[in-house]
Structures are given as structure tokens and as C-alpha cells.
Amino acid sequence: MKAAVVHEVGGVPRYEDFPDPVPREGEVVVRVRAVAVENVDRAIVAGQHYAAARYLTELPMIPTFDGVGELADGTLVTFGDLRPPYGALAELCAVDARLTRPIPAGIDPAVLSALSSAVTAMSIRTAGELDRGQTVLVQGGTGVAGRLSIKIARLLGAGRIVATGRDDDQLRELRELGADTVINTAVPDDDLLRAYRGALGDGYHVIADYLWGRPTGLLLRALIPETFALGQRTRLIQIGELAGAEVALPAASLRTSGLQIVGAATGFDADTFAAVYEQVLSWIRAGELTIELETVPLRDIEAAWCRTDLRGRRLVVTP
């Protein structure tokens, strides 16, 4: 079969021949129809993500671990949790039959393959416990997931949405998506600190953080209280680390500020997942939520993997 093949840690996947996967007991072979390529996939291939320990165990390997495919009888299914060195960027995958799920009718397989960012963006409700009327800060709003977070915050009834990014043109687009205030993080520390404080209003109730690193370090400083008074609760959800793997977290920013820091998976059990998935699908069906895609064929993976002009559109590969 043809597949996107990585030969070294940090390498770019190339369109090549690769042995067909041989299904083990309990596995079925699916013909791949659509695969979304996300930052996490690039970070794993680059060896920069903790999950690389699991997915980058053998070289050469095929990246990404989930997608949408077709069973032998024509049924379309989502699948995941592939056995390295096999990944989803291939014509065929052998997958645990119990981990395939028929896809809902009326939704484009490409959209469905890119759904995970929208599901993750729902963490402003599941992990962040957002209530209607509250303020959401989307830290890193110009990416695919950041834009979906803004749209979903609006759909969930957020009272005020603040979004950050490094590009004034793209920040203007975020206003059209529903952001009330935008902050450019590509400014000196003092200016950024002032901007976070200036947009604070009655508090950032929920922060969806795709950046970490320098900007989130400054955001945390902006939240340090000046008195012992118990602050407004702020739930910061750690989702991505585009700006750095670490932040310097001052104890003072936590103690009485009302700040709580949680991972995006907090509160995300199987029932919650099912409910969130249904909610996102129903918004998509109703046309209330759109996921912007850039679809390319598998044979173009090498050039597509390196593209930096996607501007908030999700790369979806169709073998």
C-alpha cells in the first residue's frame, strides 16, 4: 500500500510504499478515507511530545493515530488507537474492531475526521465549568482549535470572549468569529501584562490555554492578587503548548487568587464524551458550527505536512 512514511525522528513523512498491515485476532482492515493532521501529530514525529514514547517506538513509522475509514462491507467508521509503527496516514489500517464506530449520517467524513478539536474546545464547559454570561479567554485563538473555542464559547453563551494571537490580520478575523476583545501577544512583556489586566473586567472565569510558555507566564502574573482578598474563581485549562513546554508558575498567583489550573481531560469520562460529541454534531448538522478544512490527497503529504499558510484551517488528508 501507499502511506506517509517517517524514517527518522523529526523527519517529514514521504509518500511511499509500505507493507500492508496484517490484522491480528480481533482486528479488521479499514480503507482510510480522511485523516486530520494536528500539531500533536507533528510534535510526536518531532519527538517533542510525551506520547512519542508510545507512538515513536519503531522506525520507519506512519504518523497519526485516528481517522475515518471504510470497512469491507462499505460501512464508514471512525477508528483509532493504532498499533505502531502503523498510523492513519495510509491507504489501509488494521484496527481493533471494538474501537471502530459507525459514523453518523449526513456528515462529511473529512469534517468528522477533524472533529476532535471541537470536542476538545468543549473543555471550557467540561473542565472549565463555564456558565452562561461568564468571560472566556482563549489563549492562542488564531489556530484551528482556538477559532473553534471562540465559536463554541459563543454557542455556550459566554458573556464576553477575549482572544489572543500574534498576527493583527488574523486577530481581526477572530472578532468576526465572536471575540469581543483581542490581544496581540507579540509585544514587550510589560505591554502584554497591561493588556491582560486591561481586558480582565470582572475576571477571566475560564481560560482555554493553547500556548503555555511566555504568554501564559505573563497571564499568570496578571492574575496575582494585591491583597489577601479571595479572588474570583478562574479555571485555566491547559490544552496546548505552542509557545513553550513550561511556564514559571508563581505560588502567589495561586494562593488566594481563585486561580485553578486543570488539564483539558478533567471531568471527561465516557458519558461526558458521548454527550459532548452529540452536541458538537448537532451544531454542525444545524449549520451553527463549521470547521474550516484544507483537504489534500495522501500523495501530497510531504508538502502539506510543512505548510504554514493554513490560517486556521485544519489539514485533512484523503488517501
Place this chain on the structure above:
Amino acid sequence: MKAAVVHEVGGVPRYEDFPDPVPREGEVVVRVRAVAVENVDRAIVAGQHYAAARYLTELPMIPTFDGVGELADGTLVTFGDLRPPYGALAELCAVDARLTRPIPAGIDPAVLSALSSAVTAMSIRTAGELDRGQTVLVQGGTGVAGRLSIKIARLLGAGRIVATGRDDDQLRELRELGADTVINTAVPDDDLLRAYRGALGDGYHVIADYLWGRPTGLLLRALIPETFALGQRTRLIQIGELAGAEVALPAASLRTSGLQIVGAATGFDADTFAAVYEQVLSWIRAGELTIELETVPLRDIEAAWCRTDLRGRRLVVTP
């Protein structure tokens, strides 16, 4: 009156004459009976605590902001929230009458003045949401508050208690207080990381953190998951910063680890405070909880302020 007077940021309080406080409208004068001196008081005087902005506004000043005193009619009361430059380390204080509360019968005023660490230690339940049978890690267990956290974790029914410190003799004492496992943090990074992982068992459900800085940075690394599997929930409560004001917080330690980081004041509203205070008092009355004290007269404040041999006993000053 006589008072403990600080003349410069970072100075040591001296036993000196200071003008009597003049009560404003709504204030009463109390004769001070007992004042606990805590790390936070030393940090404020040193200008190293964010609350210094409120309490270190004028020099000379009198440190500490709460205590136990006697009203003109002989009633014993707790008091707090003093108006700088006046503090509690003095013979007299002018306090907002609404902020005085009669002290419960049958409890030594010195014990009562030192109660706040026990109340804070209850954050393993209020902020940490500890359930019976769960594992508590007391990060910084050899101090007054750390020892109280161990005793209170035991009283709250913790299943397993792990405590850290830098002194093997004192760590042995923590076993007598109820710690099942002790970890010496004064070892090389790799050894400490291994020790945190080795004592992990089925997870640290609640971490009471008095240290922050290097040891907590390593603890967070020990919690980073190796797969995408959703980890056991760990509530880390930030209480103190004896080992450093900041930690380098890796995004990966949060995302799917089940780690949640909250301040000690989380969930601590007025009703909760009242319930916690009653619980602590009832344990003390019943002899189930003791607070070890070192009582010194106000005139000895200069030497007492600098003592490093208290070994888990709370310094209480009695004017």
C-alpha cells in the same frame, strides 16, 4: 506602649516604645494576650510576600495582623485585619469592633492564636476534596503547618500519608505523627524524582504543598503520564513557598495526568470556615489534635524572631 518595631524592610523587630494606637470610629482597643508568628509574617517584613504591598506601607511598623486579646470588660477575643503601621506584636491594638470574636471557653489563648495553621491544613478537605482512604502527600512536612497537615490527614481518615522534608531526624518524627512514608528532598534531582515515583502507589490524591520551587518542580515531573490514558485525579493545593516562589510547570504534567492545581483558599467561604474552625476546636478539646507551641514574652521578640531551632513548634508571643 511597648511593641515589636521594624524600622526597615528586611529588618528584625525590636522591643521598643511606640505611640499607643488611637481608636477610630467603630474601633475598640484590645490588650494583646497572644500572637503567633508565622513564616508569612517574616516574609512580609522581608518584603518578599505579595501582601507586603498592603502591610508594609509605612515605616516604622509593627508586624503580624491577628491575635488574641482582652477587651476593656475582660472578654477574651480574637482580632485581625489591623490598620498599618500597627500590628499585633504590641501591648495594645485598635481593631474594628466587628472583627473581634469572643473566644471559645476552655482553650488556651496561646493555642487559639496559633490555630490558623490547623485551619489551613484542613484545605486538604476543602480545596483538596480528600475522601477517606485516599493518599495524601504533605510536601514540606517538618514545619508547624506540615506536621498539623499530617495529623489532620490522619484524623480525616487518609489511607496513606507521604511526607517530605530535608532532615532525617525530623522525618523520623513525622512517622510518629502518622506519616507512612517519608522522603528526604535534600538529595540529587534524579533520586528525588525516583522517590516521588516510588511512593506514588495508586496515586497522590491530594498534595498539600508548603514548598513549591525545586522539590515541587520535580514532583510535577514525576506526575507526567507516559500515555494518553486519563490519569488518577491529583489535587495539588498551593499553600506555601518555602523552597521557592516559582515552579517550572510542564504543560504535559497537566494535560492528561489528572493533575489539578488550586490555591489553599479554594472553596473556603464563610460557612466552610465556620465549620472547619469548629471541627478543629473540637479535636483540640477532645485531645485528638495538639499544636506544639514555644511561648516567649514580647520583650524577647528580637531573639525569638530569628530562632531556627523551633523544630515544628509554633512561636507564640505573649505581651
